[in-house]
Amino acid sequence: MKIKSFHGGVHPFEGKEFTEKKKIEILPLPGTVSIPLAQHIGAPTNPIVEKGQEVKAGEKLAEANGYISVPVHASISGKVKGIEDIDHPVAGRGKAVTIVAGESEEWIDTIREDKNYFDLSVDEMRNRIREAGLAGMGGATFPTHVKLSPPPDKKIDTAILNGVECEPYLTADHRLMLEYPEDILNGFRLIMKILGVQRGIIGIENNKRDAVEVMRQYINNSNNIKIAVFPVKYPQGAEKQLIKATLNREVPSGGLPMDIGVVVQNVGTAKAVYDAVAHRRPLTHRVLTVTGSGIREPKNVLAPIGTPFQDIVDFCGGLTEKASKIIMGGPMMGISQPHLKVPVVKGTSGILILEEKESHLRPEEPCINCGRCVLVCPSHLLPTTLQMLVYNERIEEAEDLHIMDCIECGSCSYICPANRYLVQTIRHGKRQVIQARKKAS
Amino acid sequence: MSLITEAVKGIYKENPVFRLALGLCPVLAVSTSIINAIGMGAATTFVLLSSNTIVSLLILLFGKILSEEGQKSINKIRIPMFIVVIASFVTIVEMVMAAYFPELSESLGIFIPLIVVNCIILGRAEGFASKNPLLPSIADAIGMGIGFTLALTAIAFIRELLGSGALLGFNIMGGEFKPVLLFILPPGAFLVIGIYMGFLNWLDERKKRSS
Amino acid sequence: MEYSIFQIIILSIFVNNFVLARFLGLCPYMGVSKQLDSAIGMGMAVTFVMTIASLVTWLLYTFFLAPTYENVFYSLFNLPIQDVPDLTFLRTIVFILVIASLVQFIEMYIQKVSPTLYRALGIYLPLITTNCAILGVAVLNIDLFFIDGLPAESSFIHTIVQAFSAGLGFTLVLVLMAGIRERLEMIGIPKPLRGLPIAFIVAGLMSIAFLGFSGMNIG
Amino acid sequence: MSNIVRLGIVLAIVTLIAAFVLAEIYSVTKPRIEIQKKAKEREALDYVLPNAKVLEPVSKKIPIVNDEGDTLYQKEVVEYYRAYEKEDSTGLIGYAFKAEGAGYSSIIETMVGFDTWGDITRIKIISQKETPGLGALAENSEPFEGKKWSTQQFRDKSVEDLKVDKDGGEIVSITGATITSRAITNSIRTEMKDLLNRIEFSPKDQTKEN
Amino acid sequence: MNETADKLFISTSSPHLRDTDSINKIMWTVNVALIPALIMAYYFFGTRALWITLLAVVAAVATEALVHRVAGKSIRIHDGSAVITGILLAFNLPASAPWWMPIVGSVFAIVIVKELFGGLGNNILNPALAARAFLLASWPVEMTASWVSPREGTLSGISAITSATPLSLLKDSAEIIANPQNYEPGRVQQAQEAIANLSSSYSNLLIGNVGGCIGETSVIALLIGALFMFYRHVLTWQIPFTYIGTVALLAWIFGGSEGLFTGNWIFHILSGGLILGAFYMATDMVTSPLNSRGQIIFGVGCGILTVAIRLWGGYPEGVSYSIILMNLAVPLIDRYTVPSVFGEVNKK
Ligand SMILES: Cc1cc2nc3c(=O)[nH]c(=O)nc-3n(C[C@H](O)[C@H](O)[C@H](O)COP(=O)(O)O)c2cc1C
Ligand SMILES: Cc1cc2nc3c(=O)[nH]c(=O)nc-3n(C[C@H](O)[C@H](O)[C@H](O)COP(=O)(O)O)c2cc1C
Ligand SMILES: Cc1cc2nc3c(=O)[nH]c(=O)nc-3n(C[C@H](O)[C@H](O)[C@H](O)COP(=O)(O)O)c2cc1C
Ligand SMILES: Cc1cc2nc3c(=O)[nH]c(=O)nc-3n(C[C@H](O)[C@H](O)[C@H](O)CO)c2cc1C
């Protein structure tokens, strides 16, 4: 297959060597977990448990609220301590169900292997996916069943499995591919079946040759799945850039992948799809990478959703003295956290801990018009111009220059020699555009 | 407002050049030497004074001899009439200057006929003289004329001093001084007026801040 | 000595640029250069009016005002040449009236014939009456292309070419200025300099850059 | 009578009054303006040929032709002047002419006088718009000391001598303004050569007295 | 380990990783890249070249510090941009320039061209070049009248005019050949020889053994610096290569005295300030277009103007004017070369 790359992108320090050779370890049962009611894009869920109620692991805690919404489940067994506001790693604050672990671990009894799972009806598959609470694990946490139900007028011809993991430091998807290749492939086949597509492509970056080999072994006898290997470049894993590089198709500005017949799913999502359809296992745990110069023993960890970061950090030998910044996710798009009490959520791909000298934002210097931000922008925008327009509150002109097409990958801010706060300002500008649009309608 | 304040406002507060940015072309073009600046300033002041006077008188006359309705309809040809008045005075200046000050006339060149379109003049005729009695109109014209001349001279001062090392033709910077030709070339005019304007703004701001 | 048409074009656009070297049309140059769109509109309007005005004033001057051999009193009424009245002293009055009414007329005409063009140029036309570049080019044509009151060779063609290229030169620097000022809007110019002062300094620098054309292609 | 016409008439009357006034003033100033214009040329002529009492213009007629090729009229152009020593136009002592050359940023006009030997008496720059402080120094007419450009250096030069130093001649050029110097020198040489041929000039057969 | 539970960590928005390049690194890279040319200037023009450079740099840096101080900004002279301005200004002066000239030029560059617009990053014209144009217009005699001849330098074997710059020699010779009637026959012959011998001067042009401004003559030294800048990713190819390519093409087409397509384009590339201009001055990011399409237009524009001025203009050299003229057009170029956004082509 002829592989084209996309225009733009950067090559940050990779930092994967801390954890790429480390097997996924299972976190010892935490004492308490706080499971937020909102962990996906869409309406938050309605809780169906009460304070003081005993729950089993895997039991549904809250019901989906509408179509673009998925339920959440208990990740450990124990007693519901309360449903109250806590610090949320993405949303700032949000309601969560707090469970105090019981004496022993008890799981619900519906989790069973279903030998003939592949023969289920497509609707049943979607139903199981939804009931299992699946939201995309690649970061955006969009409800998976919605993505797998394209409207009839959108003909989907290709499914892409996103194993790129272009964020520096993170290795969770990498380990997943090495340790659960069969589950992932089965999940991918299910996705292809649900979408009714004949062609599946697994995209992997060139710094994960071992994963490429393993995946290749497992697909060797199916000719409708291929692997595409990409040069290491951030943000290769971003959906639009991945599609461009794989199929040389461009998602229209303001459109969705399904407009050009493609659906992209993360490898973690694929494994979760397999678990949900074949085992009726709800999404209660996820793999995350704990890494960075500020942690003593970097690891890949399988942790129950809702586990406070503190427990995970302790499991990894604790922080070093110099640790001064906690990031949920990778260094390019991750969100910094003020403390370690926040819980793991469905979209937590890693916890990155940086030292003092890496943590500070350098002061903004004058833009010298060097054009590097323009060169790296994968959306072909003019970040410095957009920033100037937002600074001068000329939002309409920013909109004309497609500020809404920014995927917030941060490449521009990364590369800027003047430390301009580009993506930061652009995000602010996007919010203003949305407000203006709301006001207009 | 007294006649004095009427005349004084044109010099600093409403200086036609630095504040109102009117009639820029002659300011830049003829400010290469103080002599030219004063000549241009005098010519402009003369036209300004004469046209303000005549316009004010005309309006007075129409008010006396015409009915309400007649005044209204005459109003429609007000502007062309003013232009004719102004153009006549400009032509007078042009001819007199060519006859008695040929050198000045040559160095001011086409900027003499262009006094016609200097918006200070039509602006004052239309904006002031046509609405005010005779004496304030004259005071206004004198003030604006002096303001214009002073601004022109201020610019010419710098340009002549730095650009040719002389003032009024007398070499005053000494033999060692190598004149900065740029200042008598066109770019010098733009730079000097820009910096003057910035300086005045800065003065204003400082005054505002201290008060 | 006379210039060729090509030389007139190069000279009027670059070497003796109307705004930067001859200091004509500064009011619109400073006043209408804040935005690119209006700069383009103004540039087109000025070029257009300049050309028409030069044409009309040349005809008037040659056939009515100056005691030329084309003067109507000579060519139509067969007055002896020395009796043809010398009305050149009416030049300023006639030109300005002609330009003022011409602008009115052009405005009405365009409005009727091409509403789109009117929408593009309409608002700039009235501003042009008191723009000294129009009268300037008309007077300059007389100064340059008449020798001792008689039209020099090809003076009509040269007049038109000079007026049109002067308009182009005006448009060029106006549009450059507008581009620069739009950029200056967004950056941190020291406060006392914002607006006109910095625009003048830009004009000064622009004029320095245009010195690069000086001495070009004369003779 | 419609209002517009009435207003038009009013305006016309105003304009006519203005024109009338101007015509009066013009009739007063016109002679002076003419004198001023002539004075300049006259002054230049007197300067370049200081001993002349009478300067007689020699004109030629240039036919002005229309598109069909008919001659419309003859245009009179002064070609050169003859200078006479005596009031009664006798005693030819020299000639004067105007040379034009393209300099750095303008066309430079020079009045040139030469004697019956074909040697230049004096020159005067009549008009130029060269760079002030540079090309404009061409007007300098201080006594010539052999180092710095002065119009005085043209005295007693003959056509053959007219070349600037950079081109291997004797004329000291203006520092940093060779273009201007060249324009003046070359324009004088070309036109003078041309003129000498046309008037079939030959140096008088007598020794020159100083 | 529980004390960390209550500790507040640093919060900033993403990205949390930054490239290590900075303005300071970029600017100092350029300064280092200019050193070989400075050494060659010292070799050919003597210590005077060093003094002029030093004066220009000190004046530029001191002025910048002073302006920042007066304006109440934090002084940021360490970024090295004023040093570049100083060096490049000096490189654009003849070694014979009087001592006050680099100082006046630097003050003009920093105050009028740079700081009045708000300082680094905001100026619209290249400060060093605008200052050079200012000096040239103000003191044309001092700027052009006497060229220091390099050590034992000869050009085309005509020793009488060794101190002329290669381009002024070319221009004068072309003028002589075009109007032979105005010159002594000997001069005409000399001029013809000079033109015929241009190619024999290539090696002198390469190492810089010719008359000219302090920093412009040594092509080799300038190219070494340029390679270093490419290596440090300070340069992209667009501006320098389109610029030089355009000059070569147009000089070849129009630059010959025997009709079209006879011009000596190699000579045009190697002489004058083209190499200095194309690699060090047209590439100043502040005053050149943002994205590569714009940069190509910019480079081509500079090339056209340079050749036009060299061949038909009043100056023998057109590099500096062409660059500042194109600087003026940068906002327009930027405006009309906005890249089409990802996905726009496919929009129905
Ligand atoms: C800048 C950027 C980089 C991304 N990189 C990756 C990546 O490396 N791997 C990945 O699975 N998803 C990545 N994503 C998310 C994908 O665009 C897409 O949402 C995801 O693959 C969809 O799968 P999911 O719904 O299963 O999560 C990235 C998104 C952005 C905006
Ligand atoms: C508001 C919104 C609506 C979406 N609607 C759909 C949809 O109807 N169908 C679908 O397949 N994906 C839908 N998506 C998912 C996107 O295609 C994409 O997979 C998701 O935003 C995650 O991509 P990312 O991680 O690259 O940002 C939607 C996403 C958002 C934010
Ligand atoms: C602003 C400016 C104005 C100039 N004006 C003239 C001028 O009026 N006459 C002239 O001969 N050279 C003028 N020059 C200089 C020419 O461009 C050229 O450098 C000079 O003629 C070189 O000739 P040289 O051989 O005398 O040094 C001017 C240069 C500049 C920068
Ligand atoms: C590649 C490069 C080239 C530069 N060229 C110049 C130059 O020609 N002149 C100058 O004054 N500064 C130059 N600078 C320095 C700096 O960008 C310049 O002073 C800014 O224009 C000041 O805002 C250059 C910087 C870089 C990185």
Ligand code: SF4
């Ligand atoms: S979410 Fe971030 S790290 Fe994960 S794969 Fe995407 S970009 Fe790469």
Ligand code: SF4
């Ligand atoms: S503008 Fe947006 S899309 Fe472009 S590089 Fe910056 S963050 Fe990424």
Ligand code: SF4
């Ligand atoms: S990368 Fe930074 S300095 Fe360069 S153009 Fe973009 S914002 Fe400006």
Ligand code: SF4
């Ligand atoms: S002439 Fe027009 S543009 Fe100029 S100042 Fe007056 S109103 Fe403004």
Ligand code: FES
């Ligand atoms: S346009 Fe020239 S004075 Fe206004």
